[in-house]
Amino acid sequence: MRKFTGMMISCMLIAGLTGPAEAAGSKKEIPFHPVAIKGEVHGTAKLIIPMPKSHHIGVKVSNEPFGKVKPGDVMPKDRTVTNPYRSGSDLTGVDSRINKYAGVYLLDSADRIVDFEQITLKENQIQKEDWNLIWQDEFTGASIDEGKWNFIQGGGGYGNNELQNYTNRSKNARVEDGSLVIEAHKEPLGGNDYTSAKLTTQNKGDWTYGRYEIRAKLPKGQGIWPAIWMMPTDYDLYSGWPASGEIDIMELLGHAPNEVHGTLHYGLPWKNTGEVYRLPQGAKDFSEDYHTFSIDWEPGEFRWYVDGVLYAKQNDWYSKNANAAAPYTYPAPFDRDFFLQLNLAVGGNWPGYPDSTTQFPNRMLVDYVRVYELDGEYREAGDRPAAKEVTADLRPPLADGNYVYNGEFEAGLTDWKFQPFEPSTLFGGEGTAEQVNGEAKISITKPGDAVHAVQFVQPNLPVEKGERYRLTLDARSDGPRAAGINISGPERSYARYLSDQTLSLTDSMQSFSYEFDMESETDPHARLEFNLGQSSDRPVWIDHVKLVKLPKDPNAPKKVLPDGNYIYNGTFDQGTARMEFWDLSADKGSKASASVGEAVAERKLHVDIKKTGSYGEAIRLSQSKLNLEKEAAYLLTFDAKAEAVRQLGFQVTNENRSAFYTKTEQIALTKEMQSYQLLVQPSESNPNSVIEFLLGGNRAGVTIDNIRMKRLAKPAVLDAANKRIEAESYQDMFGVQSGGTSVGWIDTGDWMQYAVDVKEAGDYKVAFAAASGRDGGTFTLLTKAGNQFTGDLPPGEIKPEQADARSEAAIPQTGGWDTWKTFETSIRLEKGIQTLQVYAPNANLDWMEFTKTGN
Numbered sequence: 001m002r003k004f005t006g007m008m009i010s011c012m013l014i015a016g017l018t019g020p021a022e023a024a025g026s027k028k029e030i031p032f033h034p035v036a037i038k039g040e041v042h043g044t045a046k047l048i049i050p051m052p053k054s055h056h057i058g059v060k061v062s063n064e065p066f067g068k069v070k071p072g073d074v075m076p077k078d079r080t081v082t083n084p085y086r087s088g089s090d091l092t093g094v095d096s097r098i099n100k101y102a103g104v105y106l107l108d109s110a111d112r113i114v115d116f117e118q119i120t121l122k123e124n125q126i127q128k129e130d131w132n133l134i135w136q137d138e139f140t141g142a143s144i145d146e147g148k149w150n151f152i153q154g155g156g157g158y159g160n161n162e163l164q165n166y167t168n169r170s171k172n173a174r175v176e177d178g179s180l181v182i183e184a185h186k187e188p189l190g191g192n193d194y195t196s197a198k199l200t201t202q203n204k205g206d207w208t209y210g211r212y213e214i215r216a217k218l219p220k221g222q223g224i225w226p227a228i229w230m231m232p233t234d235y236d237l238y239s240g241w242p243a244s245g246e247i248d249i250m251e252l253l254g255h256a257p258n259e260v261h262g263t264l265h266y267g268l269p270w271k272n273t274g275e276v277y278r279l280p281q282g283a284k285d286f287s288e289d290y291h292t293f294s295i296d297w298e299p300g301e302f303r304w305y306v307d308g309v310l311y312a313k314q315n316d317w318y319s320k321n322a323n324a325a326a327p328y329t330y331p332a333p334f335d336r337d338f339f340l341q342l343n344l345a346v347g348g349n350w351p352g353y354p355d356s357t358t359q360f361p362n363r364m365l366v367d368y369v370r371v372y373e374l375d376g377e378y379r380e381a382g383d384r385p386a387a388k389e390v391t392a393d394l395r396p397p398l399a400d401g402n403y404v405y406n407g408e409f410e411a412g413l414t415d416w417k418f419q420p421f422e423p424s425t426l427f428g429g430e431g432t433a434e435q436v437n438g439e440a441k442i443s444i445t446k447p448g449d450a451v452h453a454v455q456f457v458q459p460n461l462p463v464e465k466g467e468r469y470r471l472t473l474d475a476r477s478d479g480p481r482a483a484g485i486n487i488s489g490p491e492r493s494y495a496r497y498l499s500d501q502t503l504s505l506t507d508s509m510q511s512f513s514y515e516f517d518m519e520s521e522t523d524p525h526a527r528l529e530f531n532l533g534q535s536s537d538r539p540v541w542i543d544h545v546k547l548v549k550l551p552k553d554p555n556a557p558k559k560v561l562p563d564g565n566y567i568y569n570g571t572f573d574q575g576t577a578r579m580e581f582w583d584l585s586a587d588k589g590s591k592a593s594a595s596v597g598e599a600v601a602e603r604k605l606h607v608d609i610k611k612t613g614s615y616g617e618a619i620r621l622s623q624s625k626l627n628l629e630k631e632a633a634y635l636l637t638f639d640a641k642a643e644a645v646r647q648l649g650f651q652v653t654n655e656n657r658s659a660f661y662t663k664t665e666q667i668a669l670t671k672e673m674q675s676y677q678l679l680v681q682p683s684e685s686n687p688n689s690v691i692e693f694l695l696g697g698n699r700a701g702v703t704i705d706n707i708r709m710k711r712l713a714k715p716a717v718l719d720a721a722n723k724r725i726e727a728e729s730y731q732d733m734f735g736v737q738s739g740g741t742s743v744g745w746i747d748t749g750d751w752m753q754y755a756v757d758v759k760e761a762g763d764y765k766v767a768f769a770a771a772s773g774r775d776g777g778t779f780t781l782l783t784k785a786g787n788q789f790t791g792d793l794p795p796g797e798i799k800p801e802q803a804d805a806r807s808e809a810a811i812p813q814t815g816g817w818d819t820w821k822t823f824e825t826s827i828r829l830e831k832g833i834q835t836l837q838v839y840a841p842n843a844n845l846d847w848m849e850f851t852k853t854g855n
Contacts, residue, residue, distance in 0.1 A: 032115045034104045036125045041379045043129035044090035045121050047104060051087065055114060058083035060103040061093050063309045069116040075105050079275040079312035083111065090379075092313065093296075093303045096123040099310045131211050131372035138368045139180045144173060149199045152343070155192040156774035156813065156842075159241075161450060162225075163347035163354075165192035173197035179217075179365040182344045184224070186360040191775070194360075198343035206233040206337040211372040212249060213294045214342075217365040218286040223354035224254030225345040226364045228293055230338040236735060237600065238333045239321040240745050242270040245333030247302070250293040253351045254358070257285035260293070262304035262312050266333055268320045269486070269496025271520060275304065275312035290367055298374075300331045300381030316385045320519060322499075322737045322745075323561050325568035326575045327519060330384035336600050342366060349450060383576075394462035394524050397549070403461055404528060407473075407545035409435050416440065417457050429453025429533040439543040442532055451484045451816060453533030461487065461526040461547065463497055463518045468552075471498060471528070472513045473545040477505040481538045482771075482818030484531035487516070487547075489523045497526055502818045504741050504846070505540065514740070515550070535819045557627035557687040560711075562738050564731075566626050566634070567691075570707030572596045572605045579605070583622050590618040590696060604639075604705035607695055616649040616664070618696030621704070624655060628689040634680040635788060636691075637795055638707040642669040642700045649694030652682055661689065669702065677794065680709065712789040715755035715833050718850055727845040731755045731788070731835075732795060742771075744817065744844040751797055752845075754836040755787045761831040763854040769846035770811045771820045777811030777843035781827055784835045798837045804830065811843045820846055826853070 032051060039046045049057055058075045059082045060066075075083055082091065083105075093099055100122075106115035137148050151168035164184060166172075172195055174181050184196040218226050230247040238244050246265035253261075263274030279285065294305040304312040319333040320326070344364045347353040354360075397403045405415040418433035419425075429448030433456055434441055442456050463469065475483065483505055487498035498516040528547065532540050560566055568574075568581040575581070578596035584607065586592050591611040597603055605621075612618055628634065640648060648669050652661040661682040682689065691709070695702050713731050716722070727743040735750030736743050743752060768779060782803035786792025800806060807827035814821045829850070838845070 032106050032117065034117050034119060036102065036119050036121055038125060039090035039127045041090050042127050042374065042376055043094070044092055045094050045102070045126050046088055046090055047085070047102065047119070049087040049104065051106065056084040056107050057087065058105040058107050058111070059085040059091060060105070061091070061099050061310055062101040062103060063098045065101055066103045066116075066118045069103070069105075069113060071113055071115070073113050075107055075111045075113060079314060080310055082313075083107070092301060093310045094121055094126055096121060096126055098308045130375035132375050133370060134210075134373050135205050135207075135371040136369065137180075138178070139175050139366065140178055141175060143170075143175055144180065144199070148201060148204050150202055150204065152198040152200060154775065155190050156776060158345070159774065160345070160348040160350065162345045163192055164194040164196040164345055165189045166198045166343070167195055168197070169195075171195070173199060179367050180342070181363055181365055182226075182342060183361050183363040184219075184344050184346050186354075194346040196344045196346060198341065200339055200341045202231075202233060202339040205371065206339045207371060207373075208335065208337050209297050209299065209378055210374070211294065211296050212340065213292060213370045213372070214249065215290050215292045215367040216250075217290045217367075218252050218257070218260075219254060219344065219362045219364050220252075220257035220285065220287040221254040221354070221358040221362055223347045223352055223358055224362055225251070225348055225351040227251045227341070227343055227345065229341050231341060232333065233337040233339055234600075236747070236749065237336060238319050238328055239268070239323070239735065240747050242266060243268040243319045243321055243333065245319060245338075247295070247297070247334070247338060248274065249295045249304070252286060255351070257287050258283070260286065260306065262295070264302065264314055264317055264334075266317045266319050267495070267519065268322055269499040269516075269519075271317075271495035272493045273314060273317070274493070277304070277306045277309075277311040290365070297334070298378050299335065300379065302334075318384065318519060323563040323565065324574055325558070325561060326580050328573055329575060329578045331381040332573070335381070340369065342369075394464070394522075395460055401548045403547040403549070404458055404545045409438055409440050409543065413440060415458055417459060418442070418455070420455055420457050420459070427453035427533065431532075436541075439541045441539060441541050442530075443539045444532060444537045447535065447537050448533040451531040451534045451818065452529075454531070456530040456532065456542070457527050458545075459490070459525065459527045461528055462522075462524045463487065463526045464522045464549075465518050465520060468515060468517050468550045469498075469547055470513065470515045470550055471547050472511065474509050474511050474543045475503055475505055476507060476509040476541050477536075477538045478507050479538055481505050481536035481540075482820065483535075483540055484818060486529050486531070487526055488529055489520070489526050491525055492520070492523065495520060497523070502739050502742060502744075502844075504820075509541070509543070534816045555625075555688070557625045560627075563733055564710040566628075566709040566711070567623060567707050570638070571603070572705060573603045578603060581623055583624070585620050585622070587613060587618045587696075589613055592619045592695065594621070604703050606701060606703045608701045609695065609699050612696050612699055614697055616647070616694035616696045617692075619694070621693040621695060622690050624688065624690045626689045626691060627687040628652065628661070628680075628682045628685065630682055630685040632681070633712045633789070634709050635712055635795060636678045636680050636707075636709045637675065638704055639673055639675050640667070640669055640702060640704045641671060641673040642702050643671065644700040645670055646698040646700045646702075648702060649692075650678060651692050651694065652680060653690050653692060654686055655688045655690060657690075659684065661686065664694065673703070673705075679791070708795075713755060715757040715787060715789060717759065718756045718829070719759040720852070723851060724847055724849045725754055725756070725836075726847050727752065729754070734797065742844055742846045746840045746843060746845065748841040750839070750841065752838045753798070754838070755789055755833070756836055757833050758829045758831055760852060761829065762852045764827055764829050765851045765853050766807065766825050766827055766848060767822055767851070768824075768848045769820050769822050770840065770843045771814050771817055771846070772811050772843040773813065773817040774842055775813050777813070778839070778841060779809045779811055779823065779825065779843070779845075780839040781807045781825065782837040783827065783829060784837070785830065785832065787833050787835050790833055792833075793835055798835065803837075804834075811840065817844055
């Protein structure tokens with residue numbers, strides 16, 4: 001063991017800690033003698049460390065002995081470190097062969113090193129761990145096994161402005177000399193300048209948890225981007241990317257062939273966290289030899305390895321749906337099936353683009369892919385780790401509460417930066433910024449090849465975890481154009497705190513307002529970012545920029561969710577124990593408990609009734625603070641069943657149950673899960689209304705799920721004077737996200753519905769504004785007589801075979817997700833109230849306009 005001497009400890013305490021009193025008490029050596037024993041869970045050791053309460057412990061796992069550790073230095077911060085480490089807790093990622101060194105640091109409150117010991121772990125100090133091989137491909141056959149692998153085909157940039165077209169040709173992917181060959185060629189195909197291949201195991205190899213091991217030899221060269229990664233099989237379970245989650249086992253940027261990246265993507269706004277592994281100095285780069293890339297994925301933890309060397313651990317992440325009130329219960333989104341992907345991309349926002357030094361063809365070789373499951377029980381995920389308190393000074397707001405300095409541009413462009421990246425022409429964007437007549441004016445000479453090719457930002461914005469903020473600003477151009485805006489963390493891989501928003505600008509100054517909750521850890525160095533590239537070279541004027549923290553009102557009513565739902569966590573998959581926002585109460589003499597299953601298929605609320613009174617209100621499942629209005633119509637839908645045939649009551653009351661706004665409805669439940677709907681019309685308005693499901697009077701337990709309540713909007717009139725429908729004015733939807741003035745993040749299967757009252761039957765031309773950053777976008781419009789508002793149609797998707805009429809149009813790539821173009825199709829509309837349903841995968845949608853053309 002390596003240890004500081006008592007003299008070093010004493011000196012450190014006198015020189016570096018908090019003051020004379022502490023120094024005076026430091027004459028005695030701090031008892032610091034870590035001892036390693038077997039952990040409780042497989043593959044772990046635990047360290048027993050007596051220590052004073054005024055200090056804490058950090059532990060780093062390493063495959064090499066530790067060199068000289070100096071007192072007063074700051075504790076290492078890479079992702080093999082556990083800080084703080086609790087004495088007696090399991091230390092993961094260790095083994096007796098490679099990752100056998102544990103550096104144990106005694107730290108002060110500022111994470112400065114006071115004392116240190118190195119422990120070399122032995123086999124008898126590590127709990128036994130075994131993994132069983134359950135899936136493999138050794139690539140020993142004559143061709144790629146399509147019983148295990150799918151080919152992704154096509155181009156379009158794949159959201160990263162990549163340049164390749166993926167094919168299933170043997171030229172791009174084949175088995176050769178016992179390895180899978182994925183080969184990129186410089187050749188035109190389908191509008192792309194390069195070809196390559198991407199293979200996946202989706203629906204042929206899908207797993208939750210396990211060890212994944214891939215031995216590969218990687219390519220190199222400017223703009224070359226090989227990847228071994230995983231995506232969720234049920235992509236829509238937690239809504240689309242990034243909330244869906246992404247696991248990057250290995251990525252390499254061809255201009256840095258001696259380092260690889262292991263990363264997680266998650267959250268909404270998007271966040272990515274990861275680590276870099278660099279080959280030892282003097283070693284061959286990853287293109288010159290095969291290396292083994294591995295990841296261990298368990299509930300609540302990932303561990304990344306290269307050739308068995310641990311280089312990263314992660315156990316802190318979250319996921320949130322834009323249409324949900326709270327983050328999904330940890331460890332979502334990494335708690336359900338993912339599949340493997342192997343690909344070789346060419347170009348893209350991250351690696352940059354090939355140049356004259358890049359050689360083609362360029363290949364990635366894979367010797368084998370092996371998947372293991374643990375022999376035994378996986379560890380429990382537990383709760384999401386508590387965030388470490390940020391001790392850095394937070395820039396205070398101005399006197400009016402504004403966290404944006406010089407948002408009126410009275411001091412020129414002080415506190416603002418133009419083209420903050422180096423070099424400033426990295427993405428091909430060029431322009432200038434100046435103050436003109438009290439406004440910031442950004443002139444653009446070259447818009448570049450990305451929205452962030454021209455940037456105007458304010459850095460060092462402090463945003464605190466758990467707070468809610470409102471951003472407001474005025475902006476204009478000299479004609480129609482789009483601009484992007486977000487608040488991100490440049491020191492945290494540009495994690496989005498305010499999601500990317502699109503400003504639809506005209507030649508008139510407009511006001512914009514956005515609110516967001518800070519879900520991530522406090523960041524004293526966030527930045528407000530205007531992205532003005534790619535879409536247009538029109539100038540942009542900005543003024544009155546303000547970011548304020550919104551007050552917290554514990555009695556404030558719940559805001560309606562973006563998809564129009566009044567009910568929070570009606571799917572029972574959010575917050576602690578998946579019960580966030582719900583209360584179960586029982587009168588005296590009654591006894592009941594509520595629980596939600598952990599497995600995806602079991603995430604339904606079950607109420608187990610032990611004792612019950614003779615009346616329904618004896619046991620109540622309720623949600624409060626709903627802002628319901630007198631005589632408005634609300635559609636309540638839910639799924640439910642009971643252990644035996646019984647009645648379930650429903651009513652609306654006030655917060656102290658002294659007034660009731662609806663009569664008690666009785667719903668007959670059976671032993672089979674069924675869907676129910678009620679039309680709720682409160683007799684009084686109350687911003688703190690309470691809905692109650694009444695479960696008393698019967699011992700049969702009840703299971704309930706998918707509770708939704710939305711206000712039913714009156715159908716919009718379609719006639720000669722009223723022709724336009726805004727895309728964000730949907731009555732119902734699935735999967736999409738509203739940006740305030742448009743709808744985006746539309747994937748295959750997502751839809752929007754609109755209630756319309758057609759005044760004259762006939763054939764109609766349908767013009768619509770769409771934007772797309774990839775090929776393959778489509779617009780499909782269905783019509784169906786009736787509507788939820790009138791009770792003629794149930795909620796939910798109208799299947800194409802049920803539609804009265806159907807129309808389709810292609811949406812080719814428009815040049816970007818905020819580059820809007822107008823397209824046309826036509827459809828037959830009948831007179832009367834009906835529902836219009838729109839699918840628009842791979843596109844953003846702004847508006848639709850209907851013009852009658854014939855009888």
